[in-house]
Amino acid sequence: MIFNAETRSMKFVPFxxxxxxxxxxxxxxxxxxxxxxxxxxxxxxxxxxxxxxxPVDRDFGQDLQLPGLKDPAEIYLxxxxxxxxxxxxxxxVYYLQGYMHAKFRLWQMEFQTYAAAGRISELIGPKAIxxxxxxxxxxxxxxxxxxxxxxxxxxxxxxxxxxxxxGVNAYITNLKESELPIEYKLLGxxxxxxxxxxxxLFLKFMSLDLAGSENDFEFxxxxxxxxxxxxxKMFPVSQDSLDPIVPVDTVTRVPRIKxxxxxxxxxxxxxxxxxxxxxxxxxxxxxxGSNNWAVSGIKxxxxxxxxxxxxxxxxxxxxxxxxxxxxxxxxxAYGATFPGAPGVVIGFNDSCAFGFTNAMRDVRDxxxxxxxxxxxxxxxxxKQWVATDFRYxxxxxxxxxxxxxxxxYTVFGPVMYDKSFSGNRKTNDKYYAVxxxxxxxxxxxxxxxxxxxxxxxxxxxxxxxxLHTPGQNAIFACKNGDIAICDQGEFPAKWKRxxxxxxxxxxxxxxxxxxxxxxxxxxxxxxxxxxxxSANQYPVNPATSPYYLGGExxxxxxxxxxxxxxxxxxxxxxDMMKMQTDTYNPLAGMAKPVFLKNIDTTDxxxxxxxxxxxxKDWDQRCEAESKGASIFKITWDSLKAIVWDDxxxxxxxxxxxPYNSTLLEGILRDSTYEFLDDIRxxxxxxxxxxxxxxxxxxxxxxxxxDREGKLTWSxxxxxxIEHLANLDPFSRLDIDNGGGEFSINAMxxxxxxxxxxxxQLTKNTEAYGIYPGGQSGxxxxxxxxxxxxxxxxxxxxxLWMMAKEEETDKRVKAIIRITKL
Amino acid sequence: MFKYILSILVTALLAFVxxxxxxxxxxxxxxxxxxxxxxxxPAFSFLSGFLxxxxxxxxxxxxxxxxxxxxxxxxxxxxxxxxxxAVLLIVITSLIGALVAGFAALAGSYLRRLIxxxxxxxxx
Numbered sequence: 001m002i003f004n005a006e007t008r009s010m011k012f013v014p015f016x017x018x019x020x021x022x023x024x025x026x027x028x029x030x031x032x033x034x035x036x037x038x039x040x041x042x043x044x045x046x047x048x049x050x051x052x053x054x055p056v057d058r059d060f061g062q063d064l065q066l067p068g069l070k071d072p073a074e075i076y077l078x079x080x081x082x083x084x085x086x087x088x089x090x091x092x093v094y095y096l097q098g099y100m101h102a103k104f105r106l107w108q109m110e111f112q113t114y115a116a117a118g119r120i121s122e123l124i125g126p127k128a129i130x131x132x133x134x135x136x137x138x139x140x141x142x143x144x145x146x147x148x149x150x151x152x153x154x155x156x157x158x159x160x161x162x163x164x165x166x167g168v169n170a171y172i173t174n175l176k177e178s179e180l181p182i183e184y185k186l187l188g189x190x191x192x193x194x195x196x197x198x199x200x201l202f203l204k205f206m207s208l209d210l211a212g213s214e215n216d217f218e219f220x221x222x223x224x225x226x227x228x229x230x231x232x233k234m235f236p237v238s239q240d241s242l243d244p245i246v247p248v249d250t251v252t253r254v255p256r257i258k259x260x261x262x263x264x265x266x267x268x269x270x271x272x273x274x275x276x277x278x279x280x281x282x283x284x285x286x287x288x289g290s291n292n293w294a295v296s297g298i299k300x301x302x303x304x305x306x307x308x309x310x311x312x313x314x315x316x317x318x319x320x321x322x323x324x325x326x327x328x329x330x331x332x333a334y335g336a337t338f339p340g341a342p343g344v345v346i347g348f349n350d351s352c353a354f355g356f357t358n359a360m361r362d363v364r365d366x367x368x369x370x371x372x373x374x375x376x377x378x379x380x381x382x383k384q385w386v387a388t389d390f391r392y393x394x395x396x397x398x399x400x401x402x403x404x405x406x407x408x409y410t411v412f413g414p415v416m417y418d419k420s421f422s423g424n425r426k427t428n429d430k431y432y433a434v435x436x437x438x439x440x441x442x443x444x445x446x447x448x449x450x451x452x453x454x455x456x457x458x459x460x461x462x463x464x465x466x467l468h469t470p471g472q473n474a475i476f477a478c479k480n481g482d483i484a485i486c487d488q489g490e491f492p493a494k495w496k497r498x499x500x501x502x503x504x505x506x507x508x509x510x511x512x513x514x515x516x517x518x519x520x521x522x523x524x525x526x527x528x529x530x531x532x533x534s535a536n537q538y539p540v541n542p543a544t545s546p547y548y549l550g551g552e553x554x555x556x557x558x559x560x561x562x563x564x565x566x567x568x569x570x571x572x573x574x575d576m577m578k579m580q581t582d583t584y585n586p587l588a589g590m591a592k593p594v595f596l597k598n599i600d601t602t603d604x605x606x607x608x609x610x611x612x613x614x615x616k617d618w619d620q621r622c623e624a625e626s627k628g629a630s631i632f633k634i635t636w637d638s639l640k641a642i643v644w645d646d647x648x649x650x651x652x653x654x655x656x657x658p659y660n661s662t663l664l665e666g667i668l669r670d671s672t673y674e675f676l677d678d679i680r681x682x683x684x685x686x687x688x689x690x691x692x693x694x695x696x697x698x699x700x701x702x703x704x705x706d707r708e709g710k711l712t713w714s715x716x717x718x719x720x721i722e723h724l725a726n727l728d729p730f731s732r733l734d735i736d737n738g739g740g741e742f743s744i745n746a747m748x749x750x751x752x753x754x755x756x757x758x759x760q761l762t763k764n765t766e767a768y769g770i771y772p773g774g775q776s777g778x779x780x781x782x783x784x785x786x787x788x789x790x791x792x793x794x795x796x797x798x799l800w801m802m803a804k805e806e807e808t809d810k811r812v813k814a815i816i817r818i819t820k821l
Numbered sequence: 822m823f824k825y826i827l828s829i830l831v832t833a834l835l836a837f838v839x840x841x842x843x844x845x846x847x848x849x850x851x852x853x854x855x856x857x858x859x860x861x862x863p864a865f866s867f868l869s870g871f872l873x874x875x876x877x878x879x880x881x882x883x884x885x886x887x888x889x890x891x892x893x894x895x896x897x898x899x900x901x902x903x904x905x906x907a908v909l910l911i912v913i914t915s916l917i918g919a920l921v922a923g924f925a926a927l928a929g930s931y932l933r934r935l936i937x938x939x940x941x942x943x944x945x
Contacts, residue, residue, distance in 0.1 A: 014863070015935055018924055018927040021927075022928050026846045029921065040845045040846060043918070045885060050886075050893075053885050054889060055889060729899040780892055
């Protein structure tokens with residue numbers, strides 16, 4: 001018996017071992033190791049990434065039953081996968097828009113709200129903690145929560161946001177594991193349900209990108225170390241080559257707010273020598289700009305207005321934009337939409353067209369706070385100790401414990417920088433509260449709602465009034481012939497230089513003294529010259545403006561646009577396409593003659609002479625194959641370093657260069673421009689010396705680049721369109737096109753025309769558009785990046801405003817029919 | 822030989838069905854059940870579980886990849902990094918499934934031996 005039992009138990013051993021190995025293998029392949037996904041789940045053809053490998057001929061047609069829909073609806077997907085939604089009422093149209101955004105862009109729309117809310121640590125762990133803390137301390141969540149209150153106060157925006165949220169969630173709740181976007185599978189998490197808060201977070205993300213730009217800490221240090229007089233010359237508040245949105249000779253209205261600099265600010269503020277020790281973790285791209293223009297019928301071939309817009313934003317995959325037509329009995333709109341928010345943002349309806357460029361105003365300032373003690377419970381304000389509000393930011397960190405950031409809120413706003421946080425700097429023992437316009441209540445959804453429904457100029461005026469932050473140059477054209485532009489937003493009324501430097505926060509004297517009444521915002525309606533335009537330049541002449549504008553205003557694109565439009569007549573759509581993709585570099589056009597006159601060619605080596613000749617022969621166009629464009633740019637950058645770095649080094653800030661227009665205007669005006677002198681040498685350097693040195697250095701760089709085959713403009717600039725999570729195989733790193741930062745076609749390394757649109761408002765609207773991406777956010781879809789090559793080549797797609805009766809048109813590739821569940 | 826081929830086919834079929842309703846490791850249960858039900862020498866059970874899922878995943882991955890024109894496999898094979906080789910990615914995919922199923926089948930086969938002991942050779 002004993003013997004038998006032993007054999008029996010012996011027979012258990014192989015079973016146990018093989019079972020144990022099986023379980024172990026399952027556990028190993030079901031676990032994430034570092035950044036690698038759980039292999040079993042990820043590789044399983046029925047669950048993992050293979051499920052995202054979409055058949056190239058996939059039929060997107062289906063019959064759907066969805067809860068929350070009021071009337072039956074149809075969505076027609078065309079050959080570019082653009083959905084044309086036809087719904088029975090407003091709520092249904094936003095509901096289905098949310099559904100389609102989620103269906104094609106779910107990961108992106110959620111990821112952007114994680115980024116906005118400072119929740120990236122949740123996905124990738126503590127290495128994102130500084131990024132997250134910066135967003136929390138700026139009050140992104142605080143601002144979004146306030147925006148939700150505004151959004152839900154108004155029955156129209158509440159209904160719209162609720163319907164959109166319900167539509168997104170209708171998709172998420174029915175989503176099978178295998179259908180999860182591949183990024184969720186790679187990073188190992190699942191989508192949360194959507195909410196109106198997430199929509200608000202997305203809109204604040206755009207506010208941060210477009211109205212979050214400032215250099216207050218850098219400016220403070222430069223002013224304190226170099227002195228205000230020098231600073232003021234390096235960063236002047238005007239330009240010689242000024243061509244503002246509203247022409248300089250326009251009469252300005254009498255201001256209703258009389259701004260006044262606080263007593264003693266000359267010495268306590270402008271000439272203060274206090275330095276700061278703060279360094280932002282991430283900054284919005286300073287060139288988040290755009291072009292838009294509208295020409296009236298008197299200048300067009302068709303006799304009807306044409307409206308053009310190309311917003312320049314960070315280029316990513318999946319793209320920020322998603323193209324669609326949304327149609328219901330009350331409106332019918334087509335254009336670029338934001339996955340993450342309802343409505344068409346830049347587009348047209350049956351009566352008019354609309355678009356935006358960034359207004360560039362500085363609406364984010366800092367105040368130095370004096371706390372009673374380290375507990376930060378009370379701060380000194382208007383001669384008394386005032387209690388602080390605390391907001392506790394719970395930052396979940398993947399694979400480790402939660403991080404609780406306690407942020408003090410003052411009358412100015414959150415204390416963004418303090419002893420525990422100074423961005424990427426280690427030491428800072430002062431407290432700086434941020435006053436940011438995006439914290440103020442506003443209901444930005446209503447602009448898009450208003451424009452999508454707009455029938456005429458009055459409707460447009462009503463719609464743009466909702467725009468508080470980010471301030472935009474809202475452009476408009478209508479089938480009745482009207483054109484208009486408005487520098488729209490709610491902007492603080494500032495005294496000169498207010499907010500350019502960190503301000504004292506011990507009393508109310510340095511606070512914003514009010515908001516500029518919207519009726520005083522610069523605007524143009526059917527001007528005699530027959531066109532309106534904007535390209536992020538000054539809205540008005542800063543010298544005659546009753547309010548200080550703040551911010552940086554690039555002027556060269558605007559100059560070109562106005563020059564072209566002023567000369568053009570009989571304008572057709574092709575002319576507008578040519579203009580949007582124009583690569584002429586106006587800065588080079590003005591600078592090159594100075595270069596050629598001053599570069600001393602007597603001692604140039606054979607190599608240097610070669611590049612000098614190439615520069616001389618260059619046509620000032622930034623074409624993809626041009627080498628001259630690169631030689632100019634390298635010389636220009638080299639000149640910037642020679643002229644500015646000696647002064648900037650004194651403040652420990654090499655590379656923080658003044659505006660390009662400042663240097664150009666300096667050398668155009670005066671060959672003895674004071675900054676040409678290298679303050680580190682006893683000698684007084686001249687323009688000739690600086691330019692010759694800049695060119696010789698540049699020629700050395702050019703030689704090396706040439707040898708590697710990287711001197712042609714597109715190779716040198718090396719534009720890339722990165723996946724939002726920086727996954728290279730999901731990115732397009734080989735963009736080979738023309739254009740540059742000073743050209744109307746404003747291409748930079750990871751930034752450029754993110755949606756080119758041209759709308760001719762003839763009886764039957766004729767519209768064209770393209771964006772660098774594709775309608776599907778799935779890297780496994782042929783529709784992921786299929787627009788990019790045509791975009792690179794400056795081509796456009798006809799934008800088809802479909803009529804319901806055209807259901808059988810051959811452009812319709814799939815039909816989704818939806819009924820109420 | 823018949824049982825061997827039958828086991829492979831039934832494993833593949835059951836593994837496929839499990840994939841419709843269960844997480845990815847349903848393939849282990851499928852392979853385990855098949856080898857517990859169809860008596861084979863342990864080595865053959867292992868092989869039939871292994872091959873059943875290997876073939877299933879190979880065919881599925883290849884089919885999907887083919888319909889996708891290799892758009893995604895090429896990207897994932899660069900991410901991993903496998904030099905962008907879709908073939909390698911498909912083989913690794915199949916191997917991982919096969920390994921799990923093979924051991925599960927082995928365990929199933931040993932379980933069967935516990936319940937229905939194989940008669941010792943001298944009694945045959």
